[in-house]
Amino acid sequence: MIEDKLLEIKDLTVSIKQEKEMMPVVKGIDITIPRRTVVGLVGESGCGKSMTAKSINHILPSFAKVTGGSMMWHESSGKVCDIAALKEKEIRKRCGTDIAMIFQEPMTSLNPMMCIGDQIKEVLMIHKLEKNAEKAKARVVEMLDSVGIPEPAMRYRAYPHELSGGMRQRVMIAMAMIGSPKLLIADEPTTALDVTTEAQILKLIRKMCEDYTMSALMITHNMGVVSSLCDYVYVMYLGTIMEQAPTAELFRNPLHPYTRGLLSSIPKMGNNPEFLETIPGNIPVDKKKFKGCEFCLRCSDDIKKCFFEQAPLYKVSENHYVRCHVTGTGAASYTDEVENPDREYATAGKEG
Amino acid sequence: MSGFLRRCVGVLLVLLGVMALIFIVLRIVPGNPAAVLLNEHVNKETIERLTASMNLDKSIPEQFLLYLSGAIRGDLGQSYYMKQPVLKLVLTAFPYTVKLTVFAAAFAWIFGIGVGVISAIHHDRLPDYLFRGVSLLGVSVPVFMVALFLQYLFYFKLSLLPLGYDGSAASMILPAIALGWNSAGSVARLTRSSLMEQFNEPYLDTARAKGLTARQAILTHGLKNAMVPVITMLALQLSSMLSGAVITESVFSIAGLGKLALTAVQTRDMPLLQGTVLFSAFIISLGNIISDLINSILDPRLRV
Numbered sequence: 001m002i003e004d005k006l007l008e009i010k011d012l013t014v015s016i017k018q019e020k021e022m023m024p025v026v027k028g029i030d031i032t033i034p035r036r037t038v039v040g041l042v043g044e045s046g047c048g049k050s051m052t053a054k055s056i057n058h059i060l061p062s063f064a065k066v067t068g069g070s071m072m073w074h075e076s077s078g079k080v081c082d083i084a085a086l087k088e089k090e091i092r093k094r095c096g097t098d099i100a101m102i103f104q105e106p107m108t109s110l111n112p113m114m115c116i117g118d119q120i121k122e123v124l125m126i127h128k129l130e131k132n133a134e135k136a137k138a139r140v141v142e143m144l145d146s147v148g149i150p151e152p153a154m155r156y157r158a159y160p161h162e163l164s165g166g167m168r169q170r171v172m173i174a175m176a177m178i179g180s181p182k183l184l185i186a187d188e189p190t191t192a193l194d195v196t197t198e199a200q201i202l203k204l205i206r207k208m209c210e211d212y213t214m215s216a217l218m219i220t221h222n223m224g225v226v227s228s229l230c231d232y233v234y235v236m237y238l239g240t241i242m243e244q245a246p247t248a249e250l251f252r253n254p255l256h257p258y259t260r261g262l263l264s265s266i267p268k269m270g271n272n273p274e275f276l277e278t279i280p281g282n283i284p285v286d287k288k289k290f291k292g293c294e295f296c297l298r299c300s301d302d303i304k305k306c307f308f309e310q311a312p313l314y315k316v317s318e319n320h321y322v323r324c325h326v327t328g329t330g331a332a333s334y335t336d337e338v339e340n341p342d343r344e345y346a347t348a349g350k351e352g
Numbered sequence: 353m354s355g356f357l358r359r360c361v362g363v364l365l366v367l368l369g370v371m372a373l374i375f376i377v378l379r380i381v382p383g384n385p386a387a388v389l390l391n392e393h394v395n396k397e398t399i400e401r402l403t404a405s406m407n408l409d410k411s412i413p414e415q416f417l418l419y420l421s422g423a424i425r426g427d428l429g430q431s432y433y434m435k436q437p438v439l440k441l442v443l444t445a446f447p448y449t450v451k452l453t454v455f456a457a458a459f460a461w462i463f464g465i466g467v468g469v470i471s472a473i474h475h476d477r478l479p480d481y482l483f484r485g486v487s488l489l490g491v492s493v494p495v496f497m498v499a500l501f502l503q504y505l506f507y508f509k510l511s512l513l514p515l516g517y518d519g520s521a522a523s524m525i526l527p528a529i530a531l532g533w534n535s536a537g538s539v540a541r542l543t544r545s546s547l548m549e550q551f552n553e554p555y556l557d558t559a560r561a562k563g564l565t566a567r568q569a570i571l572t573h574g575l576k577n578a579m580v581p582v583i584t585m586l587a588l589q590l591s592s593m594l595s596g597a598v599i600t601e602s603v604f605s606i607a608g609l610g611k612l613a614l615t616a617v618q619t620r621d622m623p624l625l626q627g628t629v630l631f632s633a634f635i636i637s638l639g640n641i642i643s644d645l646i647n648s649i650l651d652p653r654l655r656v
Contacts, residue, residue, distance in 0.1 A: 059557045088565055096563035108554040113576045113651055126563040159652040175562065 005074050006215050007033040007056070007183060012069035012084070014051045014060065014239075022067060026051050027239040029069075031217075033183065038209055038216045040230030040247070042223065042262065046283055048239040049219045053187045056083070056217075057099050058091045073098070076182075096123045100176035104188040106168035110160040117156030120144070120175045127179060140178065147174045147204060166197035170204065177208055184209070184216040190225060202229050223266050227251060232319070235259045238283060238294040241313070245320040255322040257299045293325070301326050359644070363637040370633040371423070371626070375416050378622050406432070419626070428630070429623030433615070438627035441612060446631065448517075449608035452600065453593050455528030457586065460535035465582070467536070468543025473570065475548060483540065490537020495596045499530035499603040517606040527604040531596050535589045539582060546581050550574040580651050587643030591636045 014026035026048040033039045043049050054060045056071060071084040073094075083091060083099075095101075103109040111119055120140045123129070130136040137156070144152035147170040160168055169189060176184055186205060190198040206229055209216050218230055226233055226247060233250050235243040235258065243256040254260045261279035281298035293299070296306035305325050313321040314328030322328045403409050407418055422429060428438035464487075471483045506513040506526060514523040547570065550556065559569035598610035605611075609628050616624035648654040 054557070057561055059560050061552070092560070092563045092565050094563075095561050099561075101558075101561040103554055103558065105554060109558045111555045111559070111573050111577070112653060114573070115652070122559075122564075123562050161653050172558075175558075179563075 004035045005032055005072075006035045007031075007083075008072040008074070009033075009052075009056075010070045010072065012052065012055065012071065013067045014048065014055050014064055015067045016051075016064045022065070024067070025064070025239050026055070029234075029236070029239070029241050031234055031241070033215050033217055034232075035182075035215055036209070036213050037231045038206070038218055038229055040218045040220060040226045040233040041236055042220060042226055042233060043236035044221055044262075044283065047236050049221075049236055050187055052236075053101070053185045053217065053219050056183075056185060057095050057101060058086070058088065059101075093127075096179040096181070097127050097129075098181055099183045099185065100179060100181035101185040101187065102169070102172045102176050102189050105192050106165060106172050107160065107192075109172060110168060112160055115157050115159055116163070116171045117141070117144070117158075120171070120178055123175060123179050129179065140174075143174045143178045144171070147171075147177070147208075148200075149174070165193050166201060169193060169197075169201050173201075173204060173208065177212060180212055180214075182214060184214055185219070186216055187219045188221070189218075190222070191220075198225075199228075205229065223262055235262070240294060240310075241323065242295065243320075243322045243324075244313075245316075245322075249317075249320050253320075255316060255320075255327040256295075256324050257301050257327070258295050259322075261298075293323075359641055363634075363641070366637055367630065367633055371420070371630055372416065374626055374629045375419065376412065378625065379412055379415070423630075428627040431616075431621055431624040433619040433621040433624065438623045441624065442609065442627045442631050445607055445609045445612045445628075448606050449594070449597055449601070449610060451524065452527055452531060452597060452606060452608060453590070455524055456530075456532035456535070456593055456600075457590075459528050459532035460539050460589075461586070463532070464536040464539025465543050467540040468582075469547060469571070469575065471540065471544040472547040472551075473567065475544070480544075484544070487537040487540035487544075490533050491541065492537075493533070495530060495534060495599045496603060498533045499527070499600055502526045502530055503603070515604075517604050523604075527600050527606060530603070531593060531600045534596065535586065535593060538589065539586065542582050542585055543578065546578040547574055550578050553577070576650065580647055583643050583646050583650070587639045590639040591632075594632045594635065 009029065009031040011028045011030060012026055013024055013028050015022040015024045017023075029048075029052065031039070031041070031052070041049050041052065051060065051064060054064075055066050060066070066084055069084060070082045073081045073083045075081065083094065086094075110116065117137065117140050120143065121136050124136045124139065130139060141152045141156055144155060149155050149167060149170055155163075160171075163171065169192075172189075184205070189205065190201050193201060202225060205216065205218075208214065216229075218225065220226060230247050233245060233247050234241050235250075235256060237258050243250070243254070243259045245253075250259065251263065254263050258279070261277075264277045265279065267276055279298055280300075284294075284297055291309060292307040293302070293310055296302040299306065303326055309325075311323045311325045311328055313323050315321055316328065400409075407415055410418070419429065426439060428442070430436070431438050431441055434441060467483045467487060471480045471487075474480045503515055503526065507515045513526050514520070517523045517527060550570070551574070553574070556566075556569045556574055559573045560566060564572065594610070597608060598614055600606070601608045601610040602614060609631060613625060613628040613632075615621070616628060644654075
């Protein structure tokens with residue numbers, strides 16, 4: 001499907017410790033990030049997006065662990081390396097130079113006790129990209145300038161609390177870019193910002209991807225961010241990829257009921273609706289093994305099969321895959337639809 | 353700058369309050385110092401003459417004003433017992449106490465922070481349990497116990513270090529450990545919890561995403577953030593160290609402020625006691641200002 005791969009995540013499983021039991025929150029997902037591409041990973045809170053992102057550069061919280069799968073990193077020389085299996089010291093050599101990350105909350109993600117310039121310079125120092133302190137400082141100032149920070153030489157000595165949210169996120173981007181990474185992981189980079197700043201930051205990320213011929217993995221719950229930035233989208237629900245398609249294709253022809261729900265939840269301008277569209281129900285909390293489709297309890301199109309069997313990823317067209325029994329197989333099996341007798345049983349079983 | 357001036361005025365007010373308080377308390381306590389000083393068999397007139405020469409026949413506010421005007425001129429009165437100016441006695445004793453406190457604080461810092469960091473990094477594993485036990489001992493064992501135990505171990509059993517203070521640096525080691533022990537325990541406990549609070553801070557994730565290993569991130573980024581409460585606490589502990597110095601200096605026979613205060617209490621030497629208490633209050637206020645200064649250097653958010 002894609003020849004020029006950069007990172008190939010295969011069957012990734014992340015589990016969290018819960019009462020001495022390991023509970024999977026990312027359940028064997030496959031994501032491929034090609035070179036020079038912005039890949040989006042969309043889903044609502046708690047679906048495992050951030051866990052996926054943090055497992056790439058090994059910064060999962062202590063209660064979470066990668067319990068399966070591989071992450072093949074393709075060097076430009078053609079060499080392939082499984083970064084999921086790397087030790088702490090080895091993965092740190094890649095962080096900052098190969099893989100960089102920006103976070104959701106730029107206030108808490110910057111060290112409040114260090115001036116921003118030194119925090120950016122640290123990347124150069126750790127990886128010995130610049131040995132001369134003066135030259136390193138000059139490079140930092142140059143970088144601050146290119147992410148759109150006014151008076152960069154003066155701002156070098158500024159502390160995070162002296163900057164606005166948008167400025168801080170620009171600092172985070174400068175910090176990510178100074179090592180010229182090949183992959184930028186952006187974990188909801190605009191969630192904490194207001195809408196006008198959001199647009200500027202997204203534009204900046206796009207520009208950086210082009211200037212540095214860099215790929216990006218955009219983690220977001222915002223379909224607007226996806227449409228303005230991403231080339232290819234993965235839709236994730238409860239730790240499983242439900243649908244994947246090029247952005248334009250996904251918006252034109254969403255197939256999974258969850259994707260449709262997400263898209264119709266976007267408020268539309270002009271027609272002043274009485275209600276905002278939502279997806280009914282909540283993310284189910286169920287510790288027990290459930291073999292069916294995770295979305296079927298909230299789905300309006302579900303058939304009996306959905307309850308007993310997770311759908312495979314059906315190939316709809318070139319690059320467009322969907323994990324749904326109903327829409328994936330050409331929407332053929334609507335006849336199968338019955339009132340689901342097991343639904344009440346499932347709800348009762350949850351409490352037991 | 354105006355903040356600093358305000359702090360200085362605050363210190364002066366605190367000193368005034370301390371002066372008034374100790375002055376009143378000492379005069380509420382029954383017993384005439386003049387009678388204590390003199391022999392039981394002297395006649396009443398002699399006692400009265402001495403009382404008058406000490407200004408003790410005047411009213412308390414009058415005595416206080418007299419004392420205050422003296423203090424402003426740098427005259428803290430004459431020691432009843434030692435027959436020397438209080439200021440001279442205090443200034444002679446002061447360097448010993450400073451030396452002891454500085455060594456004790458250094459021990460508390462190095463030992464306490466070191467133990468706290470190791471505990472935090474290895475939290476809930478063997479080194480942590482071990483060090484937590486040690487720091488609990490540090491917090492709970494009284495100073496004189498530590499002092500006597502150290503003397504027993506290092507002088508009687510191992511014959512490594514001298515028993516009392518003889519002016520050499522080696523003889524300062526045991527007193528410093530004895531005095532710093534309690535503080536080291538609390539510093540270790542606070543460092544551990546303060547550092548562990550930083551573990552979940554997102555900026556540590558940022559540091560690791562930049563390429564620092566988990567341990568490097570904690571030691572360079574986390575520790576700096578964790579130090580602010582520790583520094584504040586150490587300044588507050590200066591007061592408990594100065595009161596601990598009374599005991600430590602007695603056990604190791606160091607002629608410092610603590611020993612002077614003890615002598616003053618035992619002999620009802622009011623001017624001397626006032627002088628030592630005033631001086632201690634001054635040191636504690638100074639320590640607080642210094643800790644604020646250090647914190648504002650460390651933490652840019654505290655700068656005005």
